[in-house]
Amino acid sequence: MTAVSPPSRRASAFFFRKPRLRLTILLSAPLLWLGLAYLGALAALFVTAFWSTDVFTGQVVTNWSFDNFVTLFSDSVYRTITLRTVGIAALVTVVDAVIAFPMAFAMAKLASPRAQRILVIAVMTPLWASYLVKAYAWRTMLSGNGAINWLLDPFGLSGPGYGVAATVITLSYLWLPYMILPIYAGLERLPDSLVDASGDLGAKSFRTFRSVILPLTFPAIVAGSIFTFSLSLGDYIAVKIVGGTSQMLGNVVYDNIGAANNLPFAATVATVPVVIMLVYLAVVRRTGALDNL
Known part of the structure; x- marks a missing residue:
């Protein structure tokens, strides 16, 4: 007599023959949660x-x-706050990119493997x-009798x-690790042979940076900018702490x-950063930055 396979084995064989169905079932729960919790919340925001x-x-x-959109775009106060x-957000991104690139380059190309691990941990430590x-620490340092005035006096x-x-300084410090790590990952993937070949062909350091290093790591820089730009765009706590009378969206x-x-x-105003980020993501998608995330 032919032995009858147990139901679990038959089900396993069935799903083995249908990998797409297996993948659909595995992803159904997280996709359902994403659709309800995230996309559903965004839909409710736009409707409200x-x-x-x-x-x-x-x-x-x-x-x-x-009426809410008319008020938002016709009132000069809201236009000023939006700008x-x-x-x-743009200035924080530029500041972080300028600071992060030499740090990431030193980590990826100059440090030993042991030092690289230590430096990556050091960069990630402020995130913990x-x-x-961190924001109130900067408030203390930027105060009238704080450390910065003491050093400059x-x-x-x-x-x-x-x-x-003060808001730009604080946000630049807060989001700097999010810029360093993508650039570090991009530089680590950059072959040393390309840099060596540029030097062998007579290119100076700046020419090598401009023609070889920067173009190949530009997607990584843009990937980091997605974090710094979006996080700064939606922030409201730092400007409350160190922004004085300034306001953001x-x-x-x-x-x-x-x-x-x-x-x-409030929902109308909240749509502005969302739309800006959607446009920004659509633009940077052409650079290949999303592949570096």
């Missing part, structure tokens, strides 16, 4: 942006209109500390105090959720 709030009761009115937010601890100079400059969202109790307008 077209609603309004009753000025007398404070209740959300589910009548569809573009300031984008400018700060609390965001608020003998030269007759003073620190930037609280404001946009995140602060407008926070204020309209709390004190103003205007959830639809």
Whole structure:
């Protein structure tokens, strides 16, 4: 008599013959969670942006209109805050790229394998500390009697105090590891033979950097910029701590959720960073940066 295979074995053989079905079942749970928790929340955000709030009761009115968007784009205050937010995010990205590249190059090309591991841990260590601890540490250093003014006072100079400059400094410090690590990974994949060949052909250091190193690691730089730009674009805590009277889009969202109790307008403002990042991702996709994430 022919032995009958147990159900578990028959099911295993069935799924072995159908790898696509097996993959679909394995990914169904995480994709369902992604669709409900993330994409569902974004859909709710976009829908709420077209609603309004009753000025007398404070209740959300589910009548569809573009009034919130008209207010957002017609009011010069919100336009200024939007431009300031984008400018700060872009400046933080540039500052981090300028600082991160030589650090990543030293880690990838100059340090020994043992030192590389130590330096990678050192770069990642600040990420284990609390965001608020680091932000308030910069508030202390940037204060009138802080460490920065103490260091600059003998030269007759003073620190930037609280404001946009302090916000850029703080955010640049907070997100610097997110720029260093992608660039380090990109430089580590860069063959040393290409750099050596450039030198053998008579290229000076700057020419080698401009013609060989920078083009090949540019996707890694752009990959790091996705983190620094997006994180700065949506931040509102650092500017609360060190920004003085300055505001960013995140602060407008926070204020309209709390004190103003205007959830639809908060949702409208929150769509601006989302749309900016979608456009940014569509642009940088052509550079191959997404392959470096």
